[in-house]
Ligand SMILES: Nc1nc2c(c(=O)[nH]1)N[C@H]1C(S)=C(S)[C@@H](COP(=O)(O)O)O[C@H]1N2
């Protein structure tokens with residue numbers, strides 16, 4: 001039987017919902033018992049991960065020229081914070097997954113473009129990189145848990161991928177999925193109560209908005225596994241969970257899918273997920289945020305659409321709750 005458990009010891013910014021809803025006490029006990037074993041096993045992997053980063057076949061592509069159009073209102077987050085405080089539940093439902101993520105094998109990496117497209121195809125990440133124009137962009141990132149960062153991503157506009165895919169006229173959404181299945185590479189997948197694979201989606205209008213960015217690099221280097229190698233999304237006007245990592249498929253469809261967090265708790269993590277300081281999470285305020293590298297006590301105001309109103313407000317009602325095109 002599934003019992004609703006309240007975990008009072010959790011920090012408010014911890015995304016506790018799925019465990020609250022789906023974990024029973026015995027599962028919690030098992031998960032806690034497994035923790036130290038996983039941590040001990042991860043130690044030698046750091047070296048392997050460093051070797052992999054050094055051997056990334058795309059290392060010579062970076063740095064790429066910065067597009068000056070996308071400006072920040074704050075300092076760039078120190079690299080060490082952005083690459084060591086992560087959400088990537090496939091490696092565990094806590095922030096310190098950067099070591100264990102080094103076991104993700106990122107070559108070969110095939111990406112499937114399918115569904116309502118002129119012609120379905122698969123393409124390897126290195127071939128895809130030859131067909132797109134890489135640039136660097138400074139973007140803010142706002143997690144629904146109320147931490148935020150500002151990072152230099154490298155990558156290409158998602159519109160270039162949509163153009164390559166040639167969606168049919170009736171397609172309305174593009175659904176993206178994260179690699180899954182290999183539990184020795186991704187130990188978090190053993191948490192069977194999550195609806196793997198991690199799935200996200202945008203409307204085609206959102207996906208072709210100039211801000212929607214496919215990330216392949218960070219801080220002038222290939223993006224490391226913990227941040228979503230070799231291909232992840234950055235949609236900075238939405239809460240961070242929309243920015244799906246380590247993508248292996250793009251499916252064009254006229255049906256709105258159930259996304260990963262929406263399937264777990266749709267009232268807390270809805271489909272649109274536009275950053276909005278006036279709509280609180282049921283268990284904490286979204287009015288302010290704290291910056292990675294700083295103190296959780298130093299809060300800065302959160303902005304509607306995470307400050308990207310000029311680029312995206314035309315797509316939604318004035319509160320960003322619903323799209324206008326429906
Ligand atoms: N596949 C996958 N993508 C994911 C997540 C995840 O758990 N799995 N977490 C999301 C959340 S909640 C956030 S805030 C960002 C975190 O990105 P970062 O670790 O690069 O800061 O990744 C998003 N993409």
Ligand SMILES: [Mo]
Nearest residue numbers: 143144240241
């Ligand atoms: Mo997040």
